[in-house]
Amino acid sequence: ETVLDRLRAADLSVCVLEMPLSRRGAPAEKIVRMRAAPERAKDLHHLGVDCVTIANNHMLDYGPDALLDTLEVLESEGIPYVGAGRDIEEASRPLVLEAGGIRVAFLACAATLPLGSAAGEDRPGVNPLHVFTAWVVEPSARTQEQPGTQPPAMTFASPEDVRTLQNAVREAKNSSDVVVVLPHWGLPNVSALMDYQRDAGGALAAAGADLIVGHHAHCIQPVEMAGNTPVVYGVSNFLFHELPEGMSRNVYDFMSKDELLVEARLGVDGVRELALAPLVLDPSGHPRLAEEKEAARILGEVSDMSAKYGTVIELEGGRGMVGLGEMAALSMQKE
16 A cells, blocks of 8 residues: 555545645745746646645745636646635635535635735735734843743734634534545644644634644654544655756755554544554655554654643554544444
8 A cells, every 4th residue: 555545546636735726926035945837736636636725835935826727727627726726715714525424614824925925805815814023022041041042922913814714614504514624734744733823723613714734844753633633743844856957855854754644534524533644755755655664653752742732642544533522433424
């Protein structure tokens, strides 16, 4: 069995498309700028991907024209997308798909927002979750003895954006059985959670989200139960073929090679089983299923970092099974 087998076997397979598909546009003033040829959209069909989230910090790396090209390419290929659009109405619109008689609504947003990337009434962009950062200046022994010491940071999400997303979750819940939220958030290469991730995740869970799966940190982050809602804060990476223009493959060397494939069994009442399949990124940029010792190590680390939040993850058949209380582990089927 391969990762490709898993993707193709799923009733619904979802991934993050983290680069525009376009040859147009001028590069933004950024350290890393990414894009791929429009023809790469066909690869998504080959992978068995049913829809993509495009709410991330790279969709406007080559400006609004490249984003608009991406939307047109995905539409022409018949690949549903969520999280970005020609204006804020489209960018914030839920994507509802049906599988096994269950209607699943996907919502996506990005807390990683280069200036000008948030969609507006007349502006193409991504669905935003703006985040504020506050520096705590403390007269402690540490800062007194070592002037210039970096103060700790506190982060909090825009209350207005959180309310908007909560309303979107509630509306999606009215027209679907299950709501899945896909936020692009966290700090790159840092497994520790930022304050706003837990706060926003809890708020979305309280509004009715059934599952939250985050990405962006390029490393695995903890799993937490927000009430009855599983929050997988960060799945790390997945597939890295295309290179930022003018850069060699070692630009990715600092990123974790450990990854998670989230496998959820859904029912009309939400998530009935949640499994974490550990993957390893090989030197060519392909993910593969982790071998036995690798799987034990990766899932052990996930379990340890998640235990802080009261989450129980048990190793079973090479997967990490997330404790969901007394919910039955059943296949996706209408009852």
